[in-house]
Amino acid sequence: MSDAPSPDPAPDFAPGSAPDPAAIAANLAAVRARIATAARRAGRAPEDVALVAVCKTHPADAVRHALAAGQLRFAENRVQEAAAKFPPLRAAYPALCLHLIGGLQTNKARDAVRLADVIETLDRPRLADAIADAAAREGRLPTLLVQVNIGDEAQKSGIPRAAADAFITACRHRFGAALAGLMCIPPAAADPAPYFAALAAFAARHGLGVLSMGMSADFEAAIAHGATHVRIGSAIFGARPHPAAAGTH
Ligand SMILES: *Cc1c(COP(=O)(O)O)cnc(C)c1O
Numbered sequence: 001m002s003d004a005p006s007p008d009p010a011p012d013f014a015p016g017s018a019p020d021p022a023a024i025a026a027n028l029a030a031v032r033a034r035i036a037t038a039a040r041r042a043g044r045a046p047e048d049v050a051l052v053a054v055c056k057t058h059p060a061d062a063v064r065h066a067l068a069a070g071q072l073r074f075a076e077n078r079v080q081e082a083a084a085k086f087p088p089l090r091a092a093y094p095a096l097c098l099h100l101i102g103g104l105q106t107n108k109a110r111d112a113v114r115l116a117d118v119i120e121t122l123d124r125p126r127l128a129d130a131i132a133d134a135a136a137r138e139g140r141l142p143t144l145l146v147q148v149n150i151g152d153e154a155q156k157s158g159i160p161r162a163a164a165d166a167f168i169t170a171c172r173h174r175f176g177a178a179l180a181g182l183m184c185i186p187p188a189a190a191d192p193a194p195y196f197a198a199l200a201a202f203a204a205r206h207g208l209g210v211l212s213m214g215m216s217a218d219f220e221a222a223i224a225h226g227a228t229h230v231r232i233g234s235a236i237f238g239a240r241p242h243p244a245a246a247g248t249h
Pocket residue numbers: 002003004005006054056077101102185214215216217231232233234235247
């Protein structure tokens with residue numbers, strides 16, 4: 001559900017076919033150019049907007065092609081898939097940075113803390129407890145973003161808007177500087193701009209610097225509203241091989 005359909009006819013290869021290195025490199029270059037244009041249009045520096053390449057459901061070879069094209073920051077939405085795909089890639093590319101962007105069950109918190117550099121989906125007190133506990137056991141605390149259910153949609157993850165200020169404050173006290181910012185997925189089929197503006201207002205109120213918002217279909221609008229991280233999948237890797245399995249949370 002939160003896996004908003006992208007109207008962009010981006011795929012350069014058929015779902016399920018072997019990932020094409022030239023297509024992935026060309027898509028990455030095109031997306032980077034669009035990010036730079038959107039940043040400049042907003043009076044921002046292109047390097048202030050980080051591209052997070054969302055590779056969920058795509059094979060490790062697709063990630064390898066992106067790495068070869070200079071992309072180091074990736075995102076998965078499932079812990080198990082990240083665990084299967086990323087350890088060998090990280091061994092080959094120590095500078096690789098992995099974000100987790102899917103709804104996180106408390107019983108996966110320990111694996112998430114072990115695997116991820118950034119967990120974008122901290123959205124409830126029990127998960128904060130589980131992450132704190134896992135961090136103590138693992139001796140490692142990833143960067144954390146609070147996911148706000150910015151459209152207050154029943155089917156979506158994220159802390160409800162009315163509870164967000166108190167939760168962000170509590171996470172700030174608990175995790176200190178590791179709590180770096182906020183993430184949202186606006187309602188599908190609505191103008192995302194007011195939702196991006198609302199998330200930016202939450203971040204400004206709490207003095208948080210990281211704003212993860214914007215996907216293939218709407219990242220330019222997100223950048224206009226201050227996104228520091230855009231999460232882009234299909235515009236880079238093409239249509240997901242198994243759409244039914246992609247990211248309902
Ligand atoms: C899948 C996903 C994306 C990427 O979506 P695209 O439309 O393919 O760019 C971004 N954010 C989240 C949370 C996702 O689950």
